[in-house]
Amino acid sequence: xxxxxxSLSQINPILGDFKGNISKIxxxxxxxxxxxxxxxxxxxxxxxxxxxxxxxxxxxxxxxxLRAIDHLLPFxxxxxxxxxxxxxxxxxxxxxxxxxxxxxxxxxxxxxxxxPNYGVFDEKRYFTQGSKPLAIKLNDTIIAVTICExxxxxxxxxxxxxxxxxxxxxxxxxxxxxxxxxxxxxxxLVCGLARRxxxxxxxxxxxxxxxxxxxxxGAIVANPDGTMICSSPxxxxxxxxxxxxxxxxxxxxxSTVVASQHPGIVIVPSKIKSDTKRNINQCPICAKMxxxxxxxxxxxxxxxxxxxxxxxKKVLIGLSGGIDSALTACIAVDAFGKENVIGVxxxxxxxxxxxxxxxxxxxxxxDIKLYKVPISEILGSYYSELGESLGPGKSGLEKxxxxxxxxxxxxxxxxxxxxxLVLTTGNKSETAVGYCTLYGDMxxxxxxxxxVPKTMVYKLSYYVNEKIGRELIPVSTIERPPTAELRPxxxxxxxxxxxxxxxxxxxxxVEDDKSKEDIIAAGYDSDVVNDVIRMIDxxxxxxxQAPPGVKITPKAFGRDRRMPITNKYGMFSKEGF
Numbered sequence: 177x178x179x180x181x182x183s184l185s186q187i188n189p190i191l192g193d194f195k196g197n198i199s200k201i202x203x204x205x206x207x208x209x210x211x212x213x214x215x216x217x218x219x220x221x222x223x224x225x226x227x228x229x230x231x232x233x234x235x236x237x238x239x240x241x242l243r244a245i246d247h248l249l250p251f252x253x254x255x256x257x258x259x260x261x262x263x264x265x266x267x268x269x270x271x272x273x274x275x276x277x278x279x280x281x282x283x284x285x286x287x288x289x290x291x292p293n294y295g296v297f298d299e300k301r302y303f304t305q306g307s308k309p310l311a312i313k314l315n316d317t318i319i320a321v322t323i324c325e326x327x328x329x330x331x332x333x334x335x336x337x338x339x340x341x342x343x344x345x346x347x348x349x350x351x352x353x354x355x356x357x358x359x360x361x362x363x364x365l366v367c368g369l370a371r372r373x374x375x376x377x378x379x380x381x382x383x384x385x386x387x388x389x390x391x392x393x394g395a396i397v398a399n400p401d402g403t404m405i406c407s408s409p410x411x412x413x414x415x416x417x418x419x420x421x422x423x424x425x426x427x428x429x430x431s432t433v434v435a436s437q438h439p440g441i442v443i444v445p446s447k448i449k450s451d452t453k454r455n456i457n458q459c460p461i462c463a464k465m466x467x468x469x470x471x472x473x474x475x476x477x478x479x480x481x482x483x484x485x486x487x488x489k490k491v492l493i494g495l496s497g498g499i500d501s502a503l504t505a506c507i508a509v510d511a512f513g514k515e516n517v518i519g520v521x522x523x524x525x526x527x528x529x530x531x532x533x534x535x536x537x538x539x540x541x542x543d544i545k546l547y548k549v550p551i552s553e554i555l556g557s558y559y560s561e562l563g564e565s566l567g568p569g570k571s572g573l574e575k576x577x578x579x580x581x582x583x584x585x586x587x588x589x590x591x592x593x594x595x596x597l598v599l600t601t602g603n604k605s606e607t608a609v610g611y612c613t614l615y616g617d618m619x620x621x622x623x624x625x626x627x628v629p630k631t632m633v634y635k636l637s638y639y640v641n642e643k644i645g646r647e648l649i650p651v652s653t654i655e656r657p658p659t660a661e662l663r664p665x666x667x668x669x670x671x672x673x674x675x676x677x678x679x680x681x682x683x684x685x686v687e688d689d690k691s692k693e694d695i696i697a698a699g700y701d702s703d704v705v706n707d708v709i710r711m712i713d714x715x716x717x718x719x720x721q722a723p724p725g726v727k728i729t730p731k732a733f734g735r736d737r738r739m740p741i742t743n744k745y746g747m748f749s750k751e752g753f
Contacts, residue, residue, distance in 0.1 A: 191225030309337025497531025580616025626725025
């Protein structure tokens, strides 16, 4: 039986760190050679990192990507490597490409044909579309090379090219960002392609956090009947290696078909013989993750990479005694270590003994350092100085927001003094409706749970305690009615609908793009829907000034949902228009 051994490497590159990324790729190649693999595939743009965005508009960046390929050539003796990189053609056009390297030479390259231009993707802004499929012949096996979106377009040019070229294996190198539940979509995609093409499909995906995006890895191998036969662990760097038993060929007939019908197939030299390889342990199919588990791991990975890749040594969190800051602190400790997380509690005259106690208990449970900086006197000084300017009458929203801004100032003062990164603690529900204070609780460098709805915050908080087997987040924190504690007896539901109702409306309006009329027709109270949509639309200017945060839903504010700040479209109903 003819066998081809393939390794799929999911690495965590740093965007623009060509030297470091070359080292990671070279290490993986060495490991694959020790396992006597015929071929190893790396993720999309693994050599430079993804997405490079406007770095691609600097001529030096894609040119450095080309030079980096030369540094990989010496590592490819006796193995074939497929590596994602940015390629510049003879006309100076940039392509999202895959280099096929073997025997110390660049044997071929493939330019991505299907360029995504939706959601978080802007590939048509940067890359020139490829024009033809690529197939290589390695150890008498025809292998089609594709890149990410190429297999998301059913029966597109890359898929048809693979079938026409008689590919027995389709390799797809990908940079597919995470959102909850996306792994099932990828698995269905890979298995469907395998079934249609009657070929093995080997899929490898990028790993790591890049600004708002998280790449969860998750290699997949499906056999020609469309059954998944291998998958890799997600959220960690790893290499999976598998032997693919290929159908026996009539060599004379096969050679004639390749030569006469498919002259574009590139012959790649290989000195590895299938019958001399030692046995390897075949990779199993990894167990499915629960939704809350994969979301938590994604946020931890995205937070860790944002902190470490940007060179921060410690992080700072304002601990209010509420559930959002408690969850943020737990994520930070898991991402960065308890010794690198500092909490600050900043009580005011409205801070209850319960929330203050919970903040202190959380810090004790996490074993993190906690500073206490009361703000009542600071607030009094502000009001004393502002008295004439504010004029007569009772204080209102300005006093509430001033407390939040004083706290933001304190956190940023510590950040400036010690170089610590401030992590903000607002969730998606609050961010959606503007239930947050500019330059106050929004002040900071990274918004850990920015894309996490409040209802999921509760689920994640229970998960944290269950995972560790004890009360890490105080139960009183989880069960207490949520409050900003900026005025006496304040509760979130004084200003907002109950969070389960609010989150369902936000989901319909933001993620599903349903109109106000559609949501009301689905059975929601018209007054509540109108109020929520009005708050969402009016808060765009706030969101535009918020720090980046980890994307975990199919449509996050910012990269996914790009709304104009100045617009009156939401002011009109269908009847009014």
